[in-house]
Amino acid sequence: MxxxxxxxxxxxxxxxxxxxxxxxxxxxxxxxxxxxxxxxxxxxxxxxxxxxxxxxHPGAVAVIALDAEERVALVRQYRHPVRHRLVEPPAGLLDVEGEDYLAAVQRELAEEVDLAAGKWHVLVDQFSTPGIVGESIRVYLARDLRGAPAPDGFVREGEEADMDVVWAPLSDLVDAVLAGRLHNPSLVSGVLAADAARARGWTPLRPADAPWPAREHLVTATRR
Known part of the structure; x- marks a missing residue:
């Protein structure tokens, strides 16, 4: 010091x-x-x-999908490395070569919770565990929700086959995060960012197609 x-x-x-x-x-x-x-x-x-x-790691996208009553669409999924069934936002890997980030998260929202959204913004970008994992994650906010079918040919396998869809008020999720009851990093950062943005009238949020320079640098620097 x-x-x-x-x-x-x-x-x-x-x-x-x-x-x-x-x-x-x-x-x-x-x-x-x-x-x-x-x-x-x-x-x-x-x-x-x-x-x-x-x-x-190829990276990932996740989404805090918020309905008109300020409830968030969630899944409960078993995660073997941490031996827990976690409450999580819809999310998925960026493992399709050349796929747009927004297109990827829109696909995941339909696949995991059968929803589409009319309004999209970026909530937060993060490196999940920068000391040991080269994973970049972008968490979106989706509003103006409507039902949507899963993409043709999509079949839930592995942990996803045991996954269920649930809802919770955004304020209750914030309380659960601060109480230490929820641990998924995309959920923790996403609901806290959504709550902060809500308190500011949603005005500071970036557009859905905002650049993601940290990820682009990571991909370029580690490409082999």
Whole structure:
């Protein structure tokens, strides 16, 4: 801790800066169905060589779908790595080459909860676990909801076959997050962002087609 005055960032400085330290070697420790487990030899600014292991992930989108009564459409899904059945927003992988982010989340909304929406905005962008997983997630807000059929040929498999669709008021979700009862990162960040945006009259939200430069940098820097 320095003896001087604290460093206080200005609003313009509150930004994550794209950066890639040199990678002098990379080994795939394991190939998976969704992600690869890699080990990189990374050269630090002081000249040291360090090894970092991480999952290389395709990224994902999620959606807080809010109806006219301010209830959120949710699913309950088993997640084996954490041994819990989690309350989650509709979400899915960005694993279709060249698919638009908004088109991907609209597809997931129809597949998982049989809904479409007339209004779309970006709520929050995040790296889910930046110390060990290279996963970028964009969480959208969808309003003006209506029923929609699942896309032709879509069949729920694995955990999704046991998934159910539920609803909860946005305010109750905020209370449950703050009480430590809900843990899915897209749900936690999404409902808190939605609640904050609601308190500001929805005015600070980005359009649905807003750029996602952090993800673009991640994809470019890790492409092999």
């Amino acid at each position: 320095s003896d001087g005055a604290p460093v206080v960032l200005s609003p313009a400085e509150l930004v994550d800066v794209p950066l890639a330290w040199p990678v002098e070697g990379s080994t795939v420790l394991g190939h998976g169905h969704i992600a690869d487990f890699r080990q990189d030899d990374v050269r630090t600014p002081d000249g040291s060589l360090i090894q970092r292991e991480y999952l290389q």
